[in-house]
Every structure is written in C-alpha cells, then in structure tokens.
Amino acid sequence: MELTKLNIVQIHEGLNKKDFSAREICQSFLKKIKEKNKEIFAFLTVTEDLALSQAKKVDEMISADKEIPILAGIPYAVKDDILVEDIRCTSGSKILDNYIAPYDATVIKKLKGEGCLILGKTNQDEFGMGSSTENSAFGPTRNPHDLTRTPGGSSGGSAAAVADNECIFALAEDTGGSVRQPASFCGVVGLKPTYGAVSRYGLIAFASSLDQIGPITMSVEDCRIVFNAVKGKDEMDSTSVEYPKSGNQKLEIKNLKIGMPKEYFVKGIDPEVEKAIKSAVKKYEELGAKIIEVSLPHTDYALAAYYIINPSEASANLARYDGIKYGLSKEEKELIDVYLKSRGEGFGAEVRRRIMIGTYALSSGYYEAYYLRAQKVRTRVIKDFEKVFEKVDVIFCPVSPVLPFKIGEKIADPLSMYLVDVYTVSVNLAGLPALSLPVGKKGNLPVGLQIIGKPFEEEKILQVGEVFEKTWKI
Amino acid sequence: MINKEEVKHIAGLARLGISKKEEEKFTKELSSILGYIEKLKEVEVSMVEPTSHPLKVENVTRKDEERSKSESVDPKKLVEMAPDKKEGYIKVKSIIKVPFTEAKKWN
Numbered sequence: 001m002e003l004t005k006l007n008i009v010q011i012h013e014g015l016n017k018k019d020f021s022a023r024e025i026c027q028s029f030l031k032k033i034k035e036k037n038k039e040i041f042a043f044l045t046v047t048e049d050l051a052l053s054q055a056k057k058v059d060e061m062i063s064a065d066k067e068i069p070i071l072a073g074i075p076y077a078v079k080d081d082i083l084v085e086d087i088r089c090t091s092g093s094k095i096l097d098n099y100i101a102p103y104d105a106t107v108i109k110k111l112k113g114e115g116c117l118i119l120g121k122t123n124q125d126e127f128g129m130g131s132s133t134e135n136s137a138f139g140p141t142r143n144p145h146d147l148t149r150t151p152g153g154s155s156g157g158s159a160a161a162v163a164d165n166e167c168i169f170a171l172a173e174d175t176g177g178s179v180r181q182p183a184s185f186c187g188v189v190g191l192k193p194t195y196g197a198v199s200r201y202g203l204i205a206f207a208s209s210l211d212q213i214g215p216i217t218m219s220v221e222d223c224r225i226v227f228n229a230v231k232g233k234d235e236m237d238s239t240s241v242e243y244p245k246s247g248n249q250k251l252e253i254k255n256l257k258i259g260m261p262k263e264y265f266v267k268g269i270d271p272e273v274e275k276a277i278k279s280a281v282k283k284y285e286e287l288g289a290k291i292i293e294v295s296l297p298h299t300d301y302a303l304a305a306y307y308i309i310n311p312s313e314a315s316a317n318l319a320r321y322d323g324i325k326y327g328l329s330k331e332e333k334e335l336i337d338v339y340l341k342s343r344g345e346g347f348g349a350e351v352r353r354r355i356m357i358g359t360y361a362l363s364s365g366y367y368e369a370y371y372l373r374a375q376k377v378r379t380r381v382i383k384d385f386e387k388v389f390e391k392v393d394v395i396f397c398p399v400s401p402v403l404p405f406k407i408g409e410k411i412a413d414p415l416s417m418y419l420v421d422v423y424t425v426s427v428n429l430a431g432l433p434a435l436s437l438p439v440g441k442k443g444n445l446p447v448g449l450q451i452i453g454k455p456f457e458e459e460k461i462l463q464v465g466e467v468f469e470k471t472w473k474i
Numbered sequence: 475m476i477n478k479e480e481v482k483h484i485a486g487l488a489r490l491g492i493s494k495k496e497e498e499k500f501t502k503e504l505s506s507i508l509g510y511i512e513k514l515k516e517v518e519v520s521m522v523e524p525t526s527h528p529l530k531v532e533n534v535t536r537k538d539e540e541r542s543k544s545e546s547v548d549p550k551k552l553v554e555m556a557p558d559k560k561e562g563y564i565k566v567k568s569i570i571k572v573p574f575t576e577a578k579k580w581n
Contacts, residue, residue, distance in 0.1 A: 344491020431528025
C-alpha cells in the first residue's frame with residue numbers, strides 16, 4: 001500500500017485497524033520530502049523531530065485502545081507565515097531568516113489538539129506578495145506537473161507539497177488568491193473561507209482586512225474535514241466570528257442556480273482555460289443545474305482597488321520589521337541607519353515596491369485620490385456580489401485567466417504578475433468564501449474552477465464541488 | 475506618474491534603503507503600477523461610503539484583566555529575540571541628543 005496516496009478517512013481507518021502506525025505514515029512522508037525537496041523545493045523547513053514525537057503520541061493512544069480524532073496521525077504542511085512554536089518562521093523573507101516562532105497560531109493549536117503531524121514549513125512569495133512563489137527569498141518552488149513552470153503563489157510550496165504527495169494537506173493564507181491560484185496551478189483543492197471564519201492569531205499579517213487561512217487538499221472531503229477543524233471564533237482574534245450553525249441541507253443539483261459573470265469571460269483569458277471552465281459548467285447543466293448569466297460590472301476596477309488597499313495595509317503591517325525587536329538587524333551608529341539598512345537589505349524587491357505604493361497611497365495629498373477612493377470602489381464591488389446573490393446560489397468562474405506559466409516569464413514585469421489575480425481578488429475585497437477545484441487539463445497543466453458562495457456558505461460550495469469530483473474524472 | 479525625487483522621498487518615509495540603481499528601477503515600475511491604478515478615477519463614487527473591513531463588527535472588547543499564564547507568551551521568549559538586550563529589556567539607540575556627561579550618568 002502506498003501510504004502517501006491515501007486520504008484522511010483512509011488513514012484514519014487504517015490506523016484504527018492497525019494496518020499501519022502513525023510513525024510509519026510519518027516516515028513515508030518524511031522520506032518522500034527528502035527525495036523530492038531538492039527538485040520541487042516545497043519545504044523551507046522540515047520538522048522531522050516534531051512530526052515523529054507527535055506520531056508517537058498518536059500510536060500510544062491507539063495501542064491503549066483509545067478513540068482517536070479523525071485528524072490524528074494525519075501529516076500536514078504549514079505555509080511559512082503561520083507560527084508553529086519553537087520552529088523557524090520566515091514568511092519567505094530574509095528579514096525573518098533567523099526568527100523562531102514564540103507561540104502557536106490558533107489554527108496550529110487546534111490541529112495539535114487533534115493529533116495532526118506537522119511535517120514542515122512551506123515555501124511562499126515573501127510575505128505573500130506574489131503569484132508564482134518566485135518572490136521567495138530562498139528560491140522558487142517548481143510545479144510538480146511541469147518543473148519548468150511555477151506552482152502559482154503565494155502559497156506555491158503548500159500547493160506543490162499536496163500535489164506531489166509530500167503531505168496529506170496543507171494550511172495557507174489567502175489574501176488575494178494565494179490559496180486558490182496555486183491550488184488551481186497544481187491541480188488540487190483550495191478553500192478561501194469567509195472573512196472571520198478562521199482565526200488569524202499567529203498568522204504573520206500581510207493585509208489584515210483581506211487575509212484568511214484556508215486548507216489545500218487532494219479532495220473536497222479532506223478540505224471539509226480540515227476546515228471544520230480550524231474554523232470558529234477565537235478570543236485572540238477580534239475579527240473572528242462565531243460560525244453560524246447550518247442545518248444539514250442536502251444539495252439538490254436540480255434546484256441549484258449557478259451564476260456566470262460575463263465580465264470574467266472577456267479578452268485576456270486563455271482560450272484553453274475558458275474551454276475547460278465552460279465544459280465543466282456544461283456538465284452541471286446536464287445534471288439539471290440552472291446556468292444564469294450575471295454581471296459584476298466593477299470586476300476590472302476591483303483589481304486596481306485591491307492593488308491600493310493591499311499595499312496600504314501591508315505598508316502599515318510591515319512597519320514592525322525595524323531591526324530592533326526581532327529579525328534581521330544591521331549594526332549602525334545611528335538609529336535611522338539601522339532602519340534603512342535592516343529594511344533595505346532584509347526586504348526583497350516586491351515587498352519594497354508594495355511598501356512604497358502603500359506609503360504613497362496613504363501619504364497626505366494622495367490619501368483621498370487613492371486609498372479612500374479604493375475603499376469606495378470596494379463598497380461597489382461588494383454591492384455587485386450582493387445583487388448577483390439575490391438571483392443565484394453560487395458563482396462559477398475561472399481561478400486564473402492563464403495556465404501555469406514558466407518560471408521567469410512574468411517576474412521582470414510586476415504589473416503583468418498583478419493581472420494574473422484578476423479573478424481572485426474581488427472575493428477577498430468582499431470577504432466571501434470560494435473554492436478552487438480542479439476540473440480540467442491542457443496537456444498536463446491543470447485548470448481550476450472557482451466556486452464562489454455567500455458568506456458562511458462553505459458547506460454549500462463544498463457540496464457543489466463534490467458533485468463534480470464524484471461524477472467525472474478529469 | 476511618479477518621479478525619482480518622489481520615489482526617494484517615499485522610500486525615506488517608509489524607512490527603506492534603496493540604491494541609486496534601484497531608484498531608477500522603482501521609478502519605472504511604480505509609474506507603471508500607478509498608471510494602471512488611474513482607472514479607479516473612472517468609477518462614480520460620490521455617493522458611496524468607503525469599506526475598510528468586510529465584516530460589520532465593531533468594538534470587540536475583553537475584560538481588562540490579566541490573562542492566565544498558560545494563555546500568554548513567556549515575555550522572556552520575546553525579549554530573547556531582540557538583537558540587543560540587557561537585564562530582560564530590549565536595548566534601543568538613543569533618539570534624543572544629550573550632553574555626554576548627562577548620558578554617562580544614565581548608563
């Protein structure tokens with residue numbers, strides 16, 4: 001039996017039946033990581049000792065015939081912007097190269113309580129800024145489906161690790177598509193939950209009104225299990241909310257109304273992506289779902305608003321890296337030079353670009369023209385969605401307008417990289433949940449369908465996605 | 475869109491060291507990004523309220539009391555991470571110029 005190819009339920013059953021031990025599971029993944037990390041570079045840090053000690057506890061429970069939680073003994077990977085106590089945490093940046101997390105993020109605390117095994121920390125664009133993982137200070141991750149191409153970003157390490165069977169699932173943060181787009185590029189499932197559904201305590205802040213932690217998994221079922229384990233209000237994060245109790249509503253595909261935003265199928269989309277998405281939509285139609293053309297008129301402006309709001313919040317959040325409290329510190333005589341040198345050498349080019357855009361947009365004289373205006377456009381984007389959701393249950397659209405691109409293809413032109421995020425950022429501006437689901441391929445390059453839902457309707461979009469997974473093979 | 479002097483000024487405000495060569499590069503790149511963002515001006519927003527946050531939560535408070543030891547992070551661990559520290563405190567550079575004799579007394 002190939003242990004690295006099982007799903008959560010299969011491992012759970014295997015552990016209970018003593019077909020294998022948590023230690024054996026853990027070791028087979030550690031072995032796989034050792035073999036593949038040079039090539040794929042999904043992991044920045046491998047936490048072998050931690051994983052094995054966690055596995056030991058699970059095995060002890062099993063041999064004492066105690067009941068184990070569904071996630072006990074399940075090995076997972078953690079994006080390197082989520083804190084795991086006493087483990088290095090870099091957020092893909094040189095400025096945090098030597099940073100050891102002093103406490104556990106709430107999501108980690110919860111999964112430790114379930115008996116999950118932490119295999120390591122995964123590569124990412126520096127502080128989440130990028131769509132290809134090429135902005136990592138430690139080098140790019142490669143797409144397991146084609147090593148010359150990027151795995152997407154910013155959570156490219158997490159998505160590549162799942163796709164390459166180097167872990168069962170991964171946790172990552174999504175600020176403008178950072179869970180969904182790499183999931184799409186790597187042919188795996190990614191969920192960006194409703195804003196406030198999952199605690200951000202212990203997540204290294206990037207853009208606080210947009211950031212949300214979500215799972216990357218091989219299947220929708222795994223995704224549901226992980227999401228249910230990490231969601232919920234946390235008193236350590238005042239923006240987290242009580243997750244509403246939902247009735248056990250079974251999805252009736254015949255009653256499902258799917259909205260297709262016409263603004264998402266215009267020039268700029270790769271014809272191969274459009275073909276794959278439209279063929280997926282047709283399949284739902286054949287099962288009886290109603291397809292309705294809808295309009296999100298501010299789609300184009302959402303991206304521009306995002307690239308003001310995101311850098312503005314980032315410039316404020318990243319002010320904490322000052323060479324005084326922690327992280328990289330350059331020795332200089334004057335305080336101002338400590339700041340300039342530590343931040344100038346510690347931050348990569350994209351991070352400095354965003355800090356400068358944000359500082360510019362927030363500075364006096366420009367605040368109203370940029371930041372305030374962007375916030376007003378954000379309101380319009382939200383209203384667009386509210387209007388559409390009066391008519392439909394879910395929205396279907398691509399995750400990315402392009403197929404996984406070559407390493408080096410877009411990195412020289414920052415704006416061309418931003419444009420890749422056109423279908424994902426609106427969801428963060430509006431705080432909605434969205435699922436990235438693999439629905440097709442061009443050659444060996446995966447295409448992801450994005451299923452957007454109303455706030456706190458994660459279960460519905462998961463069920464809608466599950467229909468595809470269970471009915472058709474890609 | 476944005477000139478080299480403005481880029482230098484912004485980098486200074488943000489306390490970012492950038493090299494001479496980078497000044498040119500960032501001027502070009504930031505101009506192209508800000509040029510794209512110009513399209514926000516096409517949206518009619520005169521009657522629209524700004525959104526700073528997707529959820530309508532406000533004034534989330536907790537009791538003003540000490541958290542239990544098990545819930546809080548050991549302050550020693552936090553101070554340990556500072557590059558310069560002394561007796562459980564983080565050492566910072568002086569930001570006020572004082573006469574040498576005065577400063578000596580404080581040390």
